[in-house]
Amino acid sequence: MKYRILGRTGLRVSAVGLGTMVHAGHFGPMDDRESLSAIETAMDLGVNFIDTSDAYGAGYSETLLGQALRGKRDKIVLATKGGNVMVGPDRGKRNFTPDYIERVMDESLKRLQTDYVDLYQLHNPTVDVIERGDVWEVLERAKKAGKIRHYGVSINTIEEGIVAVNDGRSDAVQLEYNLLAQEPAEKIFPLAQKANVGIIARVPLRRGILTGKLTAADDGRFQGEDVRARSFKGEPFRRELEKAEQLRFLVDRNIQTFAQAAIAFCLAHPAVSTTIPGARNAQQMRENAAGADVTIPPEHLQRLDELWHGSLSS
């Protein structure tokens, strides 16, 4: 495994990390034994950055991770998030009030069976929360109390990312960045590099589209609570598959799988400290971790750039 520094946090993180949303059943039903084998395999391979949230399965992912990390906590750079209400009458709303974040942070620590997390992220805060929220004082207090080592945000829009970096309080920004979502490279990464803000590139496999395993036959296959239920159908899904098809040239003698090419793409940008593909089992984890060992050749990066400014962005 290769390691990079997560911006001004100074944390040494594996270039390929692990996202644990899948372990809470957001990509269809999960078997805990498979989730635990993915986490164990990650650690065996030197993956030390693991990302979760209290929102994944309303705490389920954190609880499972807490079990998996028993006795190994100090080997992991652990990141979680708070701010999305997952139970009770406000389920589905966001809450970044100081009292709420103070409470859910303690609950996360309990589920994770640890006294501290290395990175606490506000989970999808709005521009208003980032700029004017009084939640930051809570985070600073928690840092002084040793409950969190660093704090940052996980954001959805380019505007939120720019505001978070410019605001100056986030030591790290987590955002979607992949072959089909390259906007941050132009609009956020240069600012982040200047401010030494760590970038965590999430959804590197575009939820499976960039593994090459999905086809038109999967249109509408994902149902219910599956995160793919809304977007993996109809015209938008067909367009995504078409775009992915144009990227198959990345698989060649040096890069053997599409997933590894997608991961290598994220790591090709020096602003990215780590990328956090989800892995449902040990086999996926092994394939994803090996993405840190391959490099996209310059001529392919050049072709990617042309595609991004052409047919990929239309």
Ligand SMILES: NC(=O)c1ccc[n+]([C@@H]2O[C@H](COP(=O)([O-])OP(=O)(O)OC[C@H]3O[C@@H](n4cnc5c(N)ncnc54)[C@H](OP(=O)(O)O)[C@@H]3O)[C@@H](O)[C@H]2O)c1
């Ligand atoms: N707002 C936020 O803060 C936010 C939002 C989204 C994600 N995240 C974070 O980012 C992480 C990653 O995002 P994600 O899990 O949504 O998307 P992703 O990493 O792009 O895709 C993960 C999914 O792709 C499939 N997959 C993974 N490795 C594979 C391989 N080697 N071969 C074939 N299929 C493979 C698995 O699903 P199947 O096996 O079912 O196909 C897996 O669940 C999350 O776990 C979470 O930590 C944060």
